[in-house]
Amino acid sequence: MNSSRNFLILIIFTLIFSASINHEALSDESSDVKKELQELRQMMEQMQKKIDALEEKNRALEQQAKQKEKLVKEETIIVEEETDLTVIEDPVQENQSFLSKIQNTFNPEISVIGTFAAAYYSQNDPIVFAENDPENTGVNVQEIEVGFKSVVDSYFRFDLFLSFSTEGVELEEAYGTTLFSLPLNSQFRIGRARAKFGRINQIHRHNQNFVTLPLPAAQFLGEHLNPTSIEANFLVPVPWYLELSASGGSPDVETPTFARDENANDIGKLLYIFHIANFFELSESLGVSLGGSFATGSNGTAAGERSNLYGIDLFVKYRPLKNNPYQEVMFQSEFMYLDAQTPEETLENWGWYAELVYRFAKRWNSGFRFGIIDTNTPVREVEEGVDIEPSNLFTSIRNEEGEEEEGMLGLLGRTYRLSPMLTFNPSEFSQIRLQYDYLNQDFAENQHAIFLQFQYAIGAHGAHPF
């Protein structure tokens, strides 16, 4: 700014100087000189005007700069007011609406999820594997799940899920979880919970991908394996996700594989379940879970007789985050092997299922599942004189007159099922699912079934399944 002013002064001096020289040299030719003088005066006046204008511009610029400085200063003052960094806001929100006030009271989160299925089976008295699978041709209540969830205090949270069906109410889950830091990164769940055995057993019905439960899960775990137990989970500090779980408890509801040993008063005869879960993030779009499970406990056929159940689970999810963010492909598979000791003989059964689900639009997905169960020890009649309690390891067979024959132990043979499905989610809270089941058993006629399932969720927004 100063340099431009100096420059202007210099110009003015030069002009005045040159004008005076001209005046002296041309004093004789007065008329010409007068003319020129006039011209020069005019020029000078013009220059003066220009200088004035420039100076004014200069002043304006200076003022602007000052104003800006002032603004910045004002802003820093405001900032200083906001800079009280010793205050931590209360997590409670201001300007609460009536609704959020209700939410902020001590009520637990409540959710209700209803699942209904219209079904058509190709035969009377259809073969159904799991408790909450559609029971018969017609419209069936599969499950009404009522959930209550809340933190208890800063040490525990408590989750309760009741499962209502036409047969009554079942305590599906009711367990406390430790929230605080414990040595070895451990976390405990105490109460009745879906056991950490494989993958499908930890997924509630309404988050599963098919209308019916996979065959091996239904055969070996039942609707779900949910013993009342103490479960310890350890997060192992490795670069990937590795969790080791161990639980001990009692299967106070009889399952197809395990039962309470009524005659034993021995903690060695409780149900023990071990699980190892790995998750590898291969890329931001591709994740792989690989797990192994082992469960051992008495099976109720006689005192001291146990079942050992082994499982391997694999889950792969591909979801491209950058393009088509709502499309995803999921592959889920589990293998289970059971050896069940009985006074008659040791039964060896196995099962496997694999399902592939493709979400091709935000609200649509389609999938296909294959499931199989088979046995190395086909069903046999219990010999007379063997002391054996009837349990779920028995199979009921109807004779030609339609009467049930008692005392048949083990599985009948190979069973497999193919299930294509198509699902539409009008919103996050409702779902319509169409599924076809083809059931093939090497000891009975094939069975066909078509399901149209409706599902509604009200109340608290639940966790998205992963």
Added chain:
Amino acid sequence: MKKLQYIQGVTITIILFISIALLAQNALAQVQIVTSVPDFASIAKDIGGDKVEVVSLAKGYQDPHFVDAKPIFVTKLNKADLLVYNGLELEIGWLPILITGARNSDILVGNSIGHYNASASIKDKLEVHTSPIDRSMGDIHPGGNPHYMLDPRNGIPVARGIAARLIKIDPENAAFYEENFKSFVNALKLKISEWSEQLAPYKDTKIVTYHELWVYFLDWAKFKQAGTIELKPGIPPTPSHVADLIKNIKAQDIKLIISANYYPQKTPQIIAQKTGATFLALPTMVEGQDGINSYIELFDVIVDEITSALKNKKGL
């Protein structure tokens, strides 16, 4: 004897594991910050500098409502000293379950310093529902519209919240955090007045958006929302809704349709073609597109794209 040796072996392995874990924890002298979305991560980095290590769970080009609760996130939260998240139910489908699994008292709800629901710092929330609501109105959030970070002015209280917590967690570096906070806020304020100037000529421009995502932005930019392409929040458009919208856009002479770059772009493109409006698929979070690495750069891009689109339209 063999059994004993075996037990010994197992014990030694376990002890090794524990000591590795403890060593690893000691080595991490920096404050570990986990944020739900990258906006908070970028602000935390600006304030924490090299005294913090920041990781965001969601990516900037991802719908923050539909993030997979990957188990690997649990391991990140397990080590966190500070969790910063958006709140107002934005992360309700995936974050609570991760916090439960994290086994980390430091980031639990309640009065923990390490648990920062940033919406607590936002004074003027929009679309707070005071009348009864239900989900037939779409996927609405009772506590207010959660997309408040799209108003750059809200970056200031959030930065303050993060700085205040960092000072509590790591008091040794309090002066450092305070200095960084001040320079962040000063830079942001200067930028806000710049952006406001850029946007000023287009005051009261009517804009159609894809989702109710832009209410805070439109409120700040003094634009008017003239409708959404979604029928209701979270519910994709029906053909009749699209037809109505096209009529509306033509009748009101709306020049601009904007959407987050993670939403479906086919329908907005078709609507733009049929009406002559310009469609912009904009980044809505830091790292939402290559080259956006800070909260300020995010608004540089958003404001630039919108003003240049409107300028072109005016020129026609």
